[in-house]
Amino acid sequence: MRLGLILSEAFTGLRRNASMVISVILVTFVSLTFVGAAMLMQMQIGKMQSYWADRAQVAVFMCASSSNVPTCDAGEPATQQQIDEVRATLDGPALAPLIRDYTFQTSDEVFADAQQQLPEDILGVVTADQFNATFSINLIDQRQSDVITEAFTGQTGVEDVQDQLQYLEPLFQALTVATYVAVGIAGLMLIAAVLLIATTIRLSAFARRRELGIMRLVGASNRFIQTPFVLEGVLAALVGSGLASVAVWAIVGIGVDQYLRDRIGFITSWVNVGDVAVVIPVIVVVGVILAALSASFAIRRWLRA
Numbered sequence: 001m002r003l004g005l006i007l008s009e010a011f012t013g014l015r016r017n018a019s020m021v022i023s024v025i026l027v028t029f030v031s032l033t034f035v036g037a038a039m040l041m042q043m044q045i046g047k048m049q050s051y052w053a054d055r056a057q058v059a060v061f062m063c064a065s066s067s068n069v070p071t072c073d074a075g076e077p078a079t080q081q082q083i084d085e086v087r088a089t090l091d092g093p094a095l096a097p098l099i100r101d102y103t104f105q106t107s108d109e110v111f112a113d114a115q116q117q118l119p120e121d122i123l124g125v126v127t128a129d130q131f132n133a134t135f136s137i138n139l140i141d142q143r144q145s146d147v148i149t150e151a152f153t154g155q156t157g158v159e160d161v162q163d164q165l166q167y168l169e170p171l172f173q174a175l176t177v178a179t180y181v182a183v184g185i186a187g188l189m190l191i192a193a194v195l196l197i198a199t200t201i202r203l204s205a206f207a208r209r210r211e212l213g214i215m216r217l218v219g220a221s222n223r224f225i226q227t228p229f230v231l232e233g234v235l236a237a238l239v240g241s242g243l244a245s246v247a248v249w250a251i252v253g254i255g256v257d258q259y260l261r262d263r264i265g266f267i268t269s270w271v272n273v274g275d276v277a278v279v280i281p282v283i284v285v286v287g288v289i290l291a292a293l294s295a296s297f298a299i300r301r302w303l304r305a
Contacts, residue, residue: 020200021200025240027192027193028287029240031186034182035186039282044175047269050269052165056165058136058139059135059162059164062135062157062158062159064133065130077133082158090102098148105133107128110134111126114126114131142165190286190290201295204229226296226299229298230296233294234291237287238284245280249276256271
């Protein structure tokens with residue numbers, strides 16, 4: 001099988017159906033860009049969850065003079081005995097194996113921190129005993145935060161128990177939904193690309209039907225006839241994959257590194273060029289395989305017709 005002849009036939013088909021080939025390239029480019037963006041978004045969610053899971057704390061808020069819950073005496077902050085009971089539970093055999101470390105701030109220390117953040121008009125009307133003394137607990141496995149919550153919820157002297165990671169869950173859920181939307185759009189666009197490739201191959205075969213008839217008469221094998229058409233689809237998909245690779249790189253190199261990284265400070269771990277190096281081969285392989293399968297199926301059906 002002469003490679004030069006096969007490539008010549010493939011490029012001839014691309015020239016004859018230039019408008020359809022451009023459509024295939026554009027649809028492949030858009031669909032694979034969505035695939036790459038969805039992969040990057042899922043990687044970003046994973047990085048954020050990993051980062052915050054190591055740093056999120058469970059906060060146990062002791063009663064303050066302003067507390068108004070059944071576990072607190074109205075107008076009375078938590079006593080030293082109640083604080084010591086919480087500390088003893090944290091140091092006890094049931095919870096200690098789950099805890100990496102914890103810190104305790106008195107109401108005076110919390111008030112001192114608040115003085116650096118609250119406006120003057122509010123500071124003038126609040127006192128230290130209105131702020132909750134707080135245990136801040138770092139767990140070995142943040143997924144076990146429910147154990148801490150159950151241990152102290154309803155305990156006398158404890159106003160509330162809060163898992164900081166739960167406040168980030170809506171963000172993770174929104175990003176996951178956005179990932180699913182991107183995957184859905186990418187899937188529809190990939191279907192469109194597959195159908196366009198099949199249509200392009202059939203048009204190319206129809207335009208060269210006399211040549212194909214002669215090739216059959218002189219004994220050319222089906223594989224020899226099919227290969228140039230498959231190459232047409234693969235080459236068009238390769239161009240679209242290349243454009244999608246550039247777009248994915250731009251998303252990270254420009255969109256993330258030069259724009260988002262400086263403007264969203266609470267996210268400290270972003271996708272990077274290393275992640276792009278994982279995504280690009282995937283989208284290229286996906287584009288080439290879909291194009292090859294679509295073109296092969298289309299030309300086989302046309303030859304049997």
